[in-house]
Each structure stands twice: as C-alpha cells, then as structure tokens.
Amino acid sequence: xxxxxxxxxxxxxxxxxxxxxxxxxxxxxxxxxxxxxxxxxxxxxxxxxxxxxxxxxxxxxxxxxxxxxxxxxxxxxxxxxxxxxxxxxxxxxxxxxxxxxxxxxxxxxxxxxxxxxxxxxxxxxxxxxxxxxxxxxxxxxxxxxxxxxxxxxxxxxxxxxxxxxxxxxxxxxxxxxxxxxxxxxxxxxxxxxxxxxxxxxxxxxxxxxxxxxxxxxxxxxxxxxxxxxxxxxxxxxxxxxxxxxxxxxxxxxxxxxxxxxxxxxxxxxxxxxxxxxxxxxxxxxxxxxxxx
Amino acid sequence: xxxxxxxxxxxxxxxxxxxxxxxxxxxxxxxxxxxxxxxxxxxxxxxxxxxxxxxxxxxxxxxxxxxxxxxxxxxxxxxxxxxxxxxxxxxxxxxxxxxxxxxxxxxxxxxxxxxxxxxxxxxxxxxxxxxxxxxxxxxxxxxxxxxxxxxxxxxxxxxxxxxxxxxxxxxxxxxxxxxxxxxxxxxxxxxxxxxxxxxxxxxxxxxxxxxxxxxxxxxxxxxxxxxxxxxxxxxxxxxxxxxxxxxxxxxxxxxxxxxxxxxxxxxxxxxxxxxxxxxxxxxxxxxxxxxxxxxxxxxxxxxxxxxxxxxxxxxxxxxxxxxxxxxxxxxxxxxxxxxxxxxxxxxxxxxxxxxxxxxxxxxxxxxxxxxxxxxxxxxxxxxxxxxxxxxxxxxxxxxxxxxxxxxxxxxxxxxxxxxxxxxxxxxxxxxxxxxxxxxxxxxxxxx
Numbered sequence: 001x002x003x004x005x006x007x008x009x010x011x012x013x014x015x016x017x018x019x020x021x022x023x024x025x026x027x028x029x030x031x032x033x034x035x036x037x038x039x040x041x042x043x044x045x046x047x048x049x050x051x052x053x054x055x056x057x058x059x060x061x062x063x064x065x066x067x068x069x070x071x072x073x074x075x076x077x078x079x080x081x082x083x084x085x086x087x088x089x090x091x092x093x094x095x096x097x098x099x100x101x102x103x104x105x106x107x108x109x110x111x112x113x114x115x116x117x118x119x120x121x122x123x124x125x126x127x128x129x130x131x132x133x134x135x136x137x138x139x140x141x142x143x144x145x146x147x148x149x150x151x152x153x154x155x156x157x158x159x160x161x162x163x164x165x166x167x168x169x170x171x172x173x174x175x176x177x178x179x180x181x182x183x184x185x186x187x188x189x190x191x192x193x194x195x196x197x198x199x200x201x202x203x204x205x206x207x208x209x210x211x212x213x214x215x216x217x218x219x220x221x222x223x224x225x226x227x228x229x230x231x232x233x234x235x236x237x238x239x240x241x242x243x244x245x246x247x248x249x250x251x252x253x254x255x256x257x258x259x260x261x262x263x264x265x266x267x268x269x270x271x272x273x274x275x276x277x278x279x280x281x282x283x284x285x286x287x288x289x290x291x292x
Numbered sequence: 293x294x295x296x297x298x299x300x301x302x303x304x305x306x307x308x309x310x311x312x313x314x315x316x317x318x319x320x321x322x323x324x325x326x327x328x329x330x331x332x333x334x335x336x337x338x339x340x341x342x343x344x345x346x347x348x349x350x351x352x353x354x355x356x357x358x359x360x361x362x363x364x365x366x367x368x369x370x371x372x373x374x375x376x377x378x379x380x381x382x383x384x385x386x387x388x389x390x391x392x393x394x395x396x397x398x399x400x401x402x403x404x405x406x407x408x409x410x411x412x413x414x415x416x417x418x419x420x421x422x423x424x425x426x427x428x429x430x431x432x433x434x435x436x437x438x439x440x441x442x443x444x445x446x447x448x449x450x451x452x453x454x455x456x457x458x459x460x461x462x463x464x465x466x467x468x469x470x471x472x473x474x475x476x477x478x479x480x481x482x483x484x485x486x487x488x489x490x491x492x493x494x495x496x497x498x499x500x501x502x503x504x505x506x507x508x509x510x511x512x513x514x515x516x517x518x519x520x521x522x523x524x525x526x527x528x529x530x531x532x533x534x535x536x537x538x539x540x541x542x543x544x545x546x547x548x549x550x551x552x553x554x555x556x557x558x559x560x561x562x563x564x565x566x567x568x569x570x571x572x573x574x575x576x577x578x579x580x581x582x583x584x585x586x587x588x589x590x591x592x593x594x595x596x597x598x599x600x601x602x603x604x605x606x607x608x609x610x611x612x613x614x615x616x617x618x619x620x621x622x623x624x625x626x627x628x629x630x631x632x633x634x635x636x637x638x639x640x641x642x643x644x645x646x647x648x649x650x651x652x653x654x655x656x657x658x659x660x661x662x663x664x665x666x667x668x669x670x671x672x673x674x675x676x677x678x679x680x681x682x683x684x685x686x687x688x689x690x691x692x693x694x695x696x697x698x699x700x701x702x703x704x705x706x707x708x709x710x711x712x713x714x715x716x717x718x719x720x721x722x723x724x725x726x727x728x729x730x731x732x733x734x735x736x737x738x739x
Contacts, residue, residue, distance in 0.1 A: 049418075067735050134587060135586065137585075236574065241737065242564070243737070256730055
C-alpha cells in the first residue's frame with residue numbers, strides 16, 4: 001500500500017485498518033455464531049422449549065454414551081484412511097508434475113487437468129459412482145463378462161469401500177495443490193548437488209523432497225482431515241445410509257429441534273478437529289515455512 | 293421427508309388450458325365481504341369478479357409465502373392461486389427437518405405453513421400458528437371424516453396409533469395453544485394431501501405373492517431389502533414388520549415406550565448385522581433408483597415412487613398388506629403473525645385451496661384430497677375411476693404435466709379410496725420419547 005507521506009506519522013494504524021474487514025467478517029459470521037453454539041450447548045431443553053440455564057447434561061449424556069465413541073472411531077477411521085491414500089496420490093502426482101514434466105506449459109496443462117473433475121458439482125461427482133459400482137453396474141458387468149467374477153461383487157457399493165473411493169475422488173485435489181506448490185519452490189540446485197554427490201533417487205526424495213515439501217503436506221492434511229471429519233452427506237449417500245458419522249448424528253438431532261445436545265456434539269467435534277490440526281501444526285511450523 | 297416429488301423427474305409442461313377451469317371464480321367470498329356485493333357489481337367483467345374494488349386494489353400487493361414439502365407446495369398450485377385470487381401466492385419447498393426448524397425459529401418468514409400433521413405437536417404449543425375459525429372456512433362439512441371426526445363414514449374409528457390428524461385437529465379457542473378433546477369451532481390446520489404407504493416390491497424378482505409386513509425382514513431377501521432413513525418414520529415401518537412377525541406386540545407403534553424402542557432397535561441391529569438391508573434411503577429419487585436398478589427388491593416406498601419405477605418400464609407393485617397401511621397426512625395453516633388484510637387473504641386462500649383445482653392436480657400424482665368431491669370436478673371420469681374408485685383405466689393415465697403414469701387397462705394397486713384409506717394401521721408421528729429414539733436410531737445406523 002502506497003500511503004501518502006502525511007499519513008506516515010500514523011503508520012501504526014495501517015495494519016489494523018487493513019485487517020479490519022476480514023476481522024469484521026470473521027467476528028460476525030464465525031466468531032459470534034461459534035460463541036452462540038458454545039452457549040447453547042450448556043442450555044437445557046424440555047419437550048417444547050430450550051431453557052437458557054447452565055447445565056452439563058448435554059455433555060455428560062454425550063460423553064457417557066458408547067454411541068459417541070463408535071461414531072468418532074468410525075469418522076476418525078475414515079479420516080485416516082482417506083488421509084493416507086490422498087497423501088500418496090497427492091505426493092506422487094505433484095512429484096511427477098514438478099520433477100518429470102520439464103516444460104512449464106505442460107506442467108500447468110497437466111495441473112489444470114487434475115482440476116477437471118471439479119468443473120462439475122460435488123454431488124454429481126459422488127453420485128456418478130453409483131451406476132458404476134452398483135450390483136448391476138458397469139464394473140460388475142465387466143468383471144462378469146471377463147470371467148473374473150461369477151456373481152456381482154456387493155462390497156463395491158453401499159460399503160466403507162465406496163465411501164472411501166468417493167472421499168478420495170472428492171478430496172485428492174486438496175492434497176495435490178499445496179504439495180505441488182511447495183515442491184515447485186524447491187531449489188533445483190540442491191537436488192543437482194545431491195545427485196552430483198552420489199545420492200540415489202530414493203535418498204533425494206527422503207532427504208530433500210519430503211522435508212522441503214512438508215508445508216504442503218501439512219496444509220493438505222489439514223484440508224483433507226477437516227473435510228472428512230465434517231462430512232455427513234458423502235457417508236450417507238455412498239454407504240446407502242448404512243454408516244453414520246458424527247455430523248449425521250448431529251443432523252438427526254437438529255431435525256427434531258434438539259439444539260442443545262447437537263451444539264454440545266458440535267463443540268466436541270470442533271475440539272477434536274482443532275486438536276488434530278494443532279498436532280499437525282506442531283509437527284510442521286506452517287507459518288515459518290510459508291514466510292521463509 | 294418427501295424431499296423430491298415425482299414430478300421433478302419429468303419435464304414440466306404447462307397444464308392444458310381446458311384444465312384451468314374457472315374453479316377459482318366459483319368461490320363465494322367470505323361472509324364478511326358479502327355485504328359488498330353492490331360494489332362488486334361495479335367491477336363486473338373484471339377478472340376477479342365478485343370482489344369489491346377497494347379490496348381488489350389493496351390485495352394486488354399482498355403476497356403469501358407458503359413453505360412446505362415439494363410434494364405439496366407445488367409451484368403450479370401457487371401460480372393457479374395467484375391467477376384465481378388476484379394476490380400472489382409464492383411456494384417455497386424444503387425437507388421436513390428444515391421446515392420444522394424454520395417454522396419454529398423464523399415463523400415470520402412464512403405466511404402459510406404446509407406440513408405433516410405431526411408437526412402440530414411441536415408448533416401448536418409453541419404458538420406459532422393462527423387457529424382457523426371454521427365459520428370462515430366453507431368446506432369443513434365436506435372434509436373426509438377421518439380428519440373431522442377421526443372416523444370412517446360407516447362410523448368405525450380410525451386407528452389412533454401415531455398422529456391421527458383428528459387428535460391434533462382442534463384447539464380450545466382462538467389462538468389457544470392447547471389441543472381440544474373433541475370438535476370445536478377452531479381448527480389447528482386444514483387437511484390437504486394424504487396417502488396410505490406400504491411396501492413396494494419388484495414382482496419379477498420376488499416371484500411370489502407378498503402379504504405381510506414381516507417379509508421386509510425375511511432372510512429370503514437378504515441384502516435386497518431397504519428401509520427409510522428418517523428415524524420417526526423408518527422405525528414405524530420396522531415396527532409394522534416386527535409386529536407382523538410376532539416378536540413384539542406394541543401398545544402404540546406411534547408412541548413407543550423406551551423398552552419397546554430398545555427391543556425394536558435390537559432386532560433391527562441384528563438384521564443389519566446379518567446383512568438384511570442393502571441401503572437406507574432418504575430421498576424420493578434414491579428409493580426409485582434402488583428399486584429400478586434391482587439393488588433392492590422389497591422396501592418401504594411412497595406411491596408416486598412406485599409409479600416412477602413403472603414409468604421406466606420396470607415392474608413394481610405397491611402391495612396391499614394384511615396388517616394395513618402406514619398413513620400420513622399434510623395440512624396447511626396460517627402463521628400467527630398474519631393480521632388484517634393479509635389474514636383475510638389467507639382465509640381466501642384456504643377456501644380456494646380446497647375448491648378443487650389443487651385436489652385434481654395432486655390426485656393425478658397419486659395423492660388424495662381431503663375434499664374429494666370438489667377435486668372430482670377437475671378430473672375426467674376415467675381419472676376419477678382410476679385414482680379414487682380403483683377401476684380399470686379406460687385410457688392412458690397421465691400426470692398433471694402430461695407424462696404417462698399408467699397404461700389403459702391398469703388398476704390402482706390396493707384398489708379404491710376406502711379400500712386403501714380404510715385399512716390404516718398407524719400414522720406418521722413424532723413420539724414422546726423422540727430424543728431417546730433418535731439416539732437409538734443413530735446406534736442402529738452406525739452398528
């Protein structure tokens with residue numbers, strides 16, 4: 001910002017002015033609603049009314065119910081599986097784009113190709129798996145026609161398998177983009193020096209590429225984990241409604257106007273996701289890496 | 293949660309002009325306005341004849357927002373009402389849970405609540421609805437007695453299990469928040485569309501007659517049955533099946549005790565773990581696709597979904613079962629914030645609603661009207677015979693948009709109106725132990 005000379009005496013206020021619009025938006029649309037959710041999570045309710053008081057029953061009921069733990073175990077299981085798969089995909093795709101595609105034009109072209117699936121909506125990308133994986137779907141018909149299966153494989157659809165496939169398909173890009181970005185910033189000279197010094201390709205990856213792209217890996221992991229933890233729609237559709245998630249349980253509660261328990265559930269989920277993000281940030285200091 | 297109406301799958305076509313009969317104009321205006329007939333004469337020839345000038349000019353600016361499920365808050369009905377009444381009626385749709393939340397938390401954003409009857413348990417005590425003065429509503433004596441008296445025309449009592457509309461039909465007085473024991477002058481809402489739901493099957497894949505609800509849990513259909521994943525409704529379908537198998541005798545399937553819920557969920561979890569269910573569906577389209585793709589051969593379904601499967605040339609049968617049907621009913625009511633001219637307009641609209649056009653329209657989608665005799669005027673003899681009398685269709689039966697629903701010679705599954713509505717075993721509802729039930733249902737889904 002090129003501030004006029006006269007304003008330079010008040011330079012200390014400039015950063016505050018610059019950050020004000022974002023801060024305002026965050027406070028109004030994120031801060032206040034979040035505080036309300038926390039407040040409501042301590043409210044009581046009877047058959048028709050939410051009673052503004054301070055009770056811990058919502059939390060004690062939530063934490064004493066085995067259902068909560070089953071749901072979290074299930075949701076975290078999905079998050080970890082999807083995280084591992086998208087990490088491998090994100091890393092290999094970025095590695096190929098950055099180190100094997102020489103021309104910048106091809107690099108950008110192929111990178112854009114990765115985003116093609118995102119030109120249609122989430123819902124369509126997810127639903128298109130159903131006719132492919134179904135009992136009488138394309139995949140099963142092909143397998144039977146090729147003689148590779150004698151009866152349709154039922155685990156392909158409405159199962160954990162199909163849920164994970166949809167997640168990976170939906171969220172891989174969120175891993176590719178940050179990893180690609182940080183890999184592209186790796187100084188080629190470092191790698192050349194390593195190769196000249198006799199390092200194998202494997203050592204170059206483990207000792208140079210992985211450490212130097214850890215910012216991207218951390219950011220991608222945050223995206224993927226937060227997206228999976230907060231989802232209920234993909235689970236619902238791809239498991240044929242046969243698998244639940246933390247958010248699905250919350251949505252069932254809201255459907256019958258049970259706001260306080262749903263709010264308590266939301267606060268717990270938020271805490272756990274925040275903890276997971278904190279662990280990632282602890283391992284990789286994203287801010288230092290980005291500014292450095 | 294009928295989130296998607298059958299018609300959404302089809303290309304919308306304009307309703308033929310001949311069908312847009314003059315139903316709206318035949319309506320006698322409210323008694324309050326009858327004194328103004330002389331003024332009305334002055335505007336004779338104007339489109340909304342019979343309405344005084346002042347009224348006619350003021351009402352132009354009125355807009356009523358009706359929010360309801362996509363199977364009842366249909367845009368065509370809003371358009372026709374706007375045309376016939378001279379003020380604007382706007383339709384907004386949402387899923388069950390979104391609607392209930394909206395009526396409670398933002399009552400002022402809606403003028404006409406369009407909902408299932410069990411919503412009234414939540415809405416009337418909260419005082420968000422305006423009680424309807426039946427003296428200003430002209431069709432009450434023509435409404436099917438299931439609603440007005442909780443009886444069939446022959447005097448038999450309708451099943452009280454679940455939310456029989458009659459149980460929440462009346463309040464003590466104007467803007468009272470308490471349900472009345474018997475009929476009064478004050479109604480909570482006006483009944484609109486309703487139907488009797490049962491199991492849909494693929495006769496070509498089931499290959500034998502199905503007569504009982506317990507077939508839903510029969511291991512013969514392991515991996516090929518499905519139920520509805522709306523906890524309050526899904527558990528009732530499950531209860532119909534479990535009771536029919538003889539495992540539990542429920543006191544009231546529509547208001548289970550904690551023990552009954554526990555036992556029911558235990559049986560469901562057992563069935564789920566043994567792989568009985570292929571899927572749990574939530575939207576209309578999901579149920580159609582599951583059936584049409586052969587993923588599922590027996591499942592709880594809605595009537596237009598069965599028709600939608602058949603319209604694809606795939607056999608599907610909406611089986612009348614010995615234990616009877618699970619029925620549901622929708623209703624509309626003005627919100628309490630309406631006053632003055634807007635409230636008058638709301639009464640006008642209620643009277644228009646049951647004057648026949650709407651009833652004829654939804655009948656062609658397989659739903660029933662609460663005032664069948666006015667709906668009949670907006671249907672051909674053949675359509676009436678097919679949908680209400682259970683007779684063979686003499687010619688092809690089409691939906692309101694002209695899409696073929698049934699070929700000539702077909703008969704409605706389950707037969708005539710009273711054959712179907714006369715065998716209601718229970719009604720869609722919200723239980724007292726709702727919170728507990730939803731927790732247990734979540735356990736079932738995540739098991």
